[in-house]
Amino acid sequence: MDLRKFLAQSPDLPDMSFADGFASQWRSKRLNKGARLAHQEQPESDEFILLDGCLASSICDQEGKEVCVGLHVGPCVVTPNIARTRDGVSLVSIEATKDASLYWINTDRLTYLMIESEPIRNWANGILRDALSEKAEREWCLAALDGAERLNWFRQAFPSYEDIFTHSLIASFLGITPVTMSRLRAR
DSSP states (O other), X not given: OOHHHHHHTOTTSOOHHHHHHXXXXXXXXXXXXXXXXXXXXXXXXXXXXXXXXXXXXXXXXXXXXXXXXXXXXXXXXXXXXXXXXXXXXXXXXXXXXXXXXXXXXXXXXXXXXXXXXXXXXHHHHHHHHHHHHXXXXXHHHXXXXXXXXXXXXXXXXXXXXXXXXXXXXXXXXXTSOHHHHHHHHHO
């Protein structure tokens, strides 16, 4: 899928020629497996659309323990900048778990386009709403469900991700140990 077709899927963008114009504002980027798109505690000012490949967002604590907080499979919009940065600094690292094809736009440029264009504003606000809803659902899962229920939730919310991401990464995303993940999968 190309960027133009991805954008044209949105009911907020009126037609293919509008999607063409919007797509022309984005720049392409390739990431090899293992490369980082964003680095925690480093400046970050871009928005990303992942067309192909897989990314994982993580947070690293003071002791170096890394926790997965997001899994992305293209085509999709990566969590919006406002939800993954504070004062222009990234709260997460984002790494390619498979080779990835992306498009990026500076956040300020997208904000300008949103001010100028109601369809772009509606598109971007819909993306943000969806991202915040997904984060709230995951937080509810982590707070309210036991390990087996978390895995069942994951399987319903993200069908086929078990075949795409490593089980240790999924376990981290679910707030369980890899051993617990293995036991739950064996049941």
